[in-house]
Amino acid sequence: xxxxxxxxxxxxxxxxxxxxxxxxxxxxxxxxxxxxxxxxxxxxxxxxxxxxxxxxxxxxxxxxxxxxxxxxxxxxxxxxxxxxxxxxxxxxxxxxxx
Amino acid sequence: xxxxxxxxxxxxxxxxxxxxxxxxxxxxxxxxxxxxxxxxxxxxxxxxxxxxxxxxxxxxxxxxxxxxxxxxxxxxxxxxxxxxxxxxxxxxxxxxxxxxxxxxxxxxxxxxxxxxxxxxxxxxxxxxxxxxxxxxxxxxxxxxxxxxxxxxxxxxxxxxxxxxxxxxxxxxxxxxxxxxxxxxxxxxxxxxxxxxxxxxxxxxxxxxxxxxxxxxxxxxxxxxxxxxxxxxxxxxxxxxxxxxxxxxxxxxxxxxxxxxxxxxxxxxxxxxxxxxxxxxxxxxxxxxxxxxxxxxxxxxxxxxxxxxxxxxxxxxxxxxxxxxxxxxxxxxxxxxxxxxxxxxxxxxxxxxxxxxxxxxxxxxxxxxxxx
Numbered sequence: 001x002x003x004x005x006x007x008x009x010x011x012x013x014x015x016x017x018x019x020x021x022x023x024x025x026x027x028x029x030x031x032x033x034x035x036x037x038x039x040x041x042x043x044x045x046x047x048x049x050x051x052x053x054x055x056x057x058x059x060x061x062x063x064x065x066x067x068x069x070x071x072x073x074x075x076x077x078x079x080x081x082x083x084x085x086x087x088x089x090x091x092x093x094x095x096x097x098x
Numbered sequence: 099x100x101x102x103x104x105x106x107x108x109x110x111x112x113x114x115x116x117x118x119x120x121x122x123x124x125x126x127x128x129x130x131x132x133x134x135x136x137x138x139x140x141x142x143x144x145x146x147x148x149x150x151x152x153x154x155x156x157x158x159x160x161x162x163x164x165x166x167x168x169x170x171x172x173x174x175x176x177x178x179x180x181x182x183x184x185x186x187x188x189x190x191x192x193x194x195x196x197x198x199x200x201x202x203x204x205x206x207x208x209x210x211x212x213x214x215x216x217x218x219x220x221x222x223x224x225x226x227x228x229x230x231x232x233x234x235x236x237x238x239x240x241x242x243x244x245x246x247x248x249x250x251x252x253x254x255x256x257x258x259x260x261x262x263x264x265x266x267x268x269x270x271x272x273x274x275x276x277x278x279x280x281x282x283x284x285x286x287x288x289x290x291x292x293x294x295x296x297x298x299x300x301x302x303x304x305x306x307x308x309x310x311x312x313x314x315x316x317x318x319x320x321x322x323x324x325x326x327x328x329x330x331x332x333x334x335x336x337x338x339x340x341x342x343x344x345x346x347x348x349x350x351x352x353x354x355x356x357x358x359x360x361x362x363x364x365x366x367x368x369x370x371x372x373x374x375x376x377x378x379x380x381x382x383x384x385x386x387x388x389x390x391x392x393x394x395x396x397x398x399x400x401x402x403x404x405x406x407x408x409x410x411x412x413x414x415x416x417x418x419x420x421x422x423x424x425x426x427x428x429x430x431x432x433x434x435x436x437x438x439x440x441x442x443x444x445x446x447x448x449x450x451x452x453x454x455x456x457x458x459x460x461x462x463x464x465x466x467x468x469x
Binding site: 013043052093 | 160
């Protein structure tokens with residue numbers, strides 16, 4: 001069971017109260033987790049990754065286990081702690097303002 | 099008893115303001131989609147409880163929301179806006195070619211007869227259409243394919259298609275406007291388009307009378323006279339009596355003919371409203387006085403409407419989609435400001451009062467007159 005934490009605005013958009021828990025077949029990667037997330041919550045399509053290029057939106061980052069995974073290739077396996085559910089995959093909106 | 103519903107898009111959410119036909123006391127609902135930019139909210143003329151909202155964010159991109167109960171509850175629908183074919187390039191601010199990139203939906207125009215059909219005007223400029231209530235969107239590529247696209251360029255606010263007007267007497271005819279390309283018209287339901295900018299004169303482009311390149315800010319029409327169009331251009335207020343084939347300037351005695359909004363009285367097709375703004379470098383009213391100007395002659399002769407509006411130290415702007423009228427016997431005129439006020443005149447402009455004073459910056463105002 002993969003745990004995913006979304007930014008507040010996306011939780012509101014998808015009417016999600018807390019963490020999302022996802023079953024992902026095979027070895028979990030950024031791509032497979034986001035595919036599963038979007039399948040369960042179709043309104044998130046285009047909100048995290050571009051519809052066409054599937055590139056991460058520029059003001060979002062992927063963190064887990066105190067690491068920034070944002071620049072990892074999308075098919076890189078996620079850390080074991082994320083796969084086991086011990087640690088969540090954090091989708092973070094960039095902080096902006098003064 | 100009639101009722102009015104005012105749909106307000108702001109920088110930080112949508113608000114729904116409702117009142118009975120007297121328009122004296124108001125209920126305010128919102129913010130809906132708190133924290134998101136709401137460029138536009140509009141109801142279907144064919145099914146007034148059906149609303150569509152354009153919700154966007156620099157972080158999370160574009161969403162389209164739909165309501166079937168007049169804005170009480172909402173559901174996200176399709177948000178995939180993909181240009182047909184190879185997008186190509188338009189001019190960037192420095193004149194170099196720049197690839198077409200979707201950024202946001204500026205304007206949603208529901209069909210006059212089918213609640214599931216909506217036109218969407220987007221940045222970078224293109225027109226899309228849904229025929230399934232917003233679940234899927236397809237570009238009408240004939241507009242960008244007209245041939246002049248490589249010469250279009252963004253205005254300061256982006257290269258946006260911000261105005262869509264459906265001819266009520268001929269549904270095959272649609273008018274649109276783009277900053278800064280100009281106005282265009284289709285006579286075949288959106289398959290092919292032609293620029294309709296003859297008579298426009300823009301000093302800020304190399305050829306002031308070019309076929310395209312004009313920064314049209316907004317266009318308005320009265321449904322009873324669909325061949326008569328009124329335009330607030332970057333500078334100049336213009337009028338066409340032949341469906342855009344030619345334009346003449348009707349700025350007349352306005353204190354400045356720069357501005358964004360323009361609208362037409364619901365029952366008097368020759369009565370029009372603008373809000374003059376000092377200049378393109380100073381986006382606020384001249385002399386710090388917020389004045390709506392009304393012409394009862396279709397332009398040229400204008401009177402200042404000031405009762406109830408701040409006449410000192412007012413430095414707000416009124417953006418292009420932020421004025422609307424209701425269809426009650428005494429036509430109500432509404433506009434929103436970047437200072438968060440939504441003003442109403444329930445007597446066609448003679449007297450004004452704020453409905454709300456402290457919303458986020460207002461991007462758009464639409465009004466529904468309900469029975």
